[in-house]
Amino acid sequence: MTDATAATPVGEPIIELRHVDKWFGEFHVLRDINLEVKKGERVVVCGPSGSGKSTMIRCVNRLEEHQRGQIIVAGIELTSDVKNIEAIRREVGMVFQQFNLFPHLTVLQNLTLAPIWVRKLPRKEAEETARLYLERVRIPEQADKYPGQLSGGQQQRVAIARSLCMKPEIMLFDEPTSALDPEMIKEVLDVMVELAREGMTMVCVTHEMGFARTVADTMVFMDRGEIVERGPPARFFANPESDRTKLFLSQILSH
Amino acid sequence: MADIDVTQELPLPVERPRPAASGPIDWLRTNLFNSIPNTILTLIALYLLAVTIPPVIRWALVDAIWHADSGRACHTGGACWAFIAEKGRFILFGRFPYEEHWRPLFAVVIFVAMVLASCNRRLWGRWLAILWLTGLIVVGGLMRGGILGMSYVEPELWNGLPLTLILSVVGMVFAFPLAIVLALGRRSRLPAVRAICVGYIELIRGVPSITLLFMASVMLPLLLPTGMTIDKLLRAQVAIIMFAAAFLAEIIRGGLQAIPRGQFEAADSLGLGYWRRTRLIVLPQALAMVIPPLVNNFISSFKNTSLVSIISLFDLLGAANAALTDANWQGFYMEAYVFTAVIYFTFCFFMSRYSQMLEREFNRGRRR
Numbered sequence: 001m002t003d004a005t006a007a008t009p010v011g012e013p014i015i016e017l018r019h020v021d022k023w024f025g026e027f028h029v030l031r032d033i034n035l036e037v038k039k040g041e042r043v044v045v046c047g048p049s050g051s052g053k054s055t056m057i058r059c060v061n062r063l064e065e066h067q068r069g070q071i072i073v074a075g076i077e078l079t080s081d082v083k084n085i086e087a088i089r090r091e092v093g094m095v096f097q098q099f100n101l102f103p104h105l106t107v108l109q110n111l112t113l114a115p116i117w118v119r120k121l122p123r124k125e126a127e128e129t130a131r132l133y134l135e136r137v138r139i140p141e142q143a144d145k146y147p148g149q150l151s152g153g154q155q156q157r158v159a160i161a162r163s164l165c166m167k168p169e170i171m172l173f174d175e176p177t178s179a180l181d182p183e184m185i186k187e188v189l190d191v192m193v194e195l196a197r198e199g200m201t202m203v204c205v206t207h208e209m210g211f212a213r214t215v216a217d218t219m220v221f222m223d224r225g226e227i228v229e230r231g232p233p234a235r236f237f238a239n240p241e242s243d244r245t246k247l248f249l250s251q252i253l254s255h
Numbered sequence: 256m257a258d259i260d261v262t263q264e265l266p267l268p269v270e271r272p273r274p275a276a277s278g279p280i281d282w283l284r285t286n287l288f289n290s291i292p293n294t295i296l297t298l299i300a301l302y303l304l305a306v307t308i309p310p311v312i313r314w315a316l317v318d319a320i321w322h323a324d325s326g327r328a329c330h331t332g333g334a335c336w337a338f339i340a341e342k343g344r345f346i347l348f349g350r351f352p353y354e355e356h357w358r359p360l361f362a363v364v365i366f367v368a369m370v371l372a373s374c375n376r377r378l379w380g381r382w383l384a385i386l387w388l389t390g391l392i393v394v395g396g397l398m399r400g401g402i403l404g405m406s407y408v409e410p411e412l413w414n415g416l417p418l419t420l421i422l423s424v425v426g427m428v429f430a431f432p433l434a435i436v437l438a439l440g441r442r443s444r445l446p447a448v449r450a451i452c453v454g455y456i457e458l459i460r461g462v463p464s465i466t467l468l469f470m471a472s473v474m475l476p477l478l479l480p481t482g483m484t485i486d487k488l489l490r491a492q493v494a495i496i497m498f499a500a501a502f503l504a505e506i507i508r509g510g511l512q513a514i515p516r517g518q519f520e521a522a523d524s525l526g527l528g529y530w531r532r533t534r535l536i537v538l539p540q541a542l543a544m545v546i547p548p549l550v551n552n553f554i555s556s557f558k559n560t561s562l563v564s565i566i567s568l569f570d571l572l573g574a575a576n577a578a579l580t581d582a583n584w585q586g587f588y589m590e591a592y593v594f595t596a597v598i599y600f601t602f603c604f605f606m607s608r609y610s611q612m613l614e615r616e617f618n619r620g621r622r623r
């Protein structure tokens with residue numbers, strides 16, 4: 001992987017989390033989360049499992065509901081207003097650990113479904129866009145197959161293309177390579193690096209520290225529902241401030 | 256990093272699967288006589304067939320009487336197919352005026368044609384709905400008459416096969432969408448909607464269908480204001496729809512529950528919203544998953560329509576029973592029931608084969 005030489009993003013914050021708290025029953029999963037992501041910024045979130053990283057990014061498109069604080073995405077505040085939620089979801093793409101492709105539809109239909117039904121694009125235009133993105137994730141020849149006929153790495157690339165077809169402002173990645181066989185991780189990360197290089201605003205939850213070093217503008221470390229540390233990757237990896245970060249990094253980078 | 260072509264570097268030895276045994280002797284050996292218990296079972300089965308098949312053939316074909324003027328001529332101990340020749344039309348169409356039998360026949364043909372058209376997945380859509388609507392109106396017109404020079408025939412006389420088909424097909428066509436609504440409603444986040452759906456399903460499911468038919472035919476008229484009547488056939492039809500919907504709803508709910516959460520989340524994250532998510536992602540997968548129990552239910556409700564005999568509507572089976580009361584043709588239960596059984600079986604067998612085909616088609620994408 002080569003260095004992604006993108007200018008450090010400046011400008012308006014596109015995601016803002018202010019004093020966000022969330023509970024699962026009695027369990028306090030998110031504690032006073034404050035996070036700002038600027039347009040074009042690449043944020044990598046890491047931390048031990050159960051630290052609330054997935055829950056945090058799932059709050060950004062309201063797959064999870066937060067109970068206190070404010071979340072503002074692309075200028076719209078997330079409340080229980082369905083109109084707002086749907087408006088935000090149109091602008092925010094999400095890639096899941098388990099791909100979550102629609103198994104009853106072909107790859108092409110997976111990609112064109114939302115553009116046709118949500119963006120109201122004509123079918124032909126939607127299909128052209130879809131083929132373009134399939135080309136970009138390097139599997140144009142799989143358009144007419146069903147997801148079950150593809151390998152995990154191919155499925156995840158289709159899932160990325162599916163999100164991109166909605167032309168989102170922001171892409172959220174929730175451990176996109178955790179369910180993949182080792183030899184398929186690279187093909188997915190390559191696509192993500194390319195995306196980062198093109199200036200997409202990205203928030204990635206991942207344990208791939210090589211990827212994080214390459215693309216991240218900001219590293220965020222979470223533990224037990226809190227953001228413990230944040231900073232540019234150079235400082236984050238070389239001189240972490242918190243002991244918890246040091247411990248985590250030593251565990252994850254030791255082999 | 257350059258890709259390494261593994262096949263070139265390490266040619267793997269080629270091994271072919273051993274060819275499977277072929278020829279009838281091999282087939283017998285591998286399928287019927289491949290072990291001692293299996294051989295014993297095969298011999299028992301052969302013995303049972305040898306004992307049962309010849310008498311059946313003798314009854315149905317050898318000793319059968321095909322032409323007779325009345326039942327008294329049938330005394331050979333064989334089947335009296337003359338009874339069917341004489342009473343077949345009555346069993347099929349009941350007391351519908353004899354000269355007008357082309358009308359129910361035509362109605363049956365329309366039903367069968369509509370069902371066959373619906374089997375073609377490429378035709379699914381708005382046109383099919385229009386076809387069904389016009390088809391049902393035409394069937395209604397044919398049976399009822401009173402228009403286009405056809406004499407009026409009261410619904411009391413719509414007997415036999417057309418009645419069975421009307422009750423079951425119309426029942427399924429209306430019960431199915433209602434069932435989908437009930438199943439979705441039962442999983443709704445709105446407590447009132449959920450309570451109504453749960454209440455409906457549990458109430459209807461917990462009551463015998465005969466009770467429901469009786470209520471529809473006897474109680475309902477008492478509750479209605481005087482002077483207002485709803486046709487008995489329509490009341491039975493509504494009862495059947497209500498009953499079938501409750502059962503179908505539970506089957507569909509099973510399918511809905513089997514959809515992984517990730518599918519909902521993926522649809523949500525694309526901004527599809529509840530209705531599009533339900534229509535495009537959830538229902539197609541849920542319904543495809545429950546085809547076997549759905550068809551099972553269709554088949555059993557097709558046969559259960561014969562319960563309407565107890566409120567004296569003469570469906571196929573009811574007409575067969577009525578045919579048996581003729582003083583000239585008494586005691587030919589076997590013939591009458593074999594005849595109706597063959598008709599029921601034809602329809603049910605078709606449904607079951609079609610469901611297997613659908614299942615294969617829907618599971619295409621899941622095969623790895």
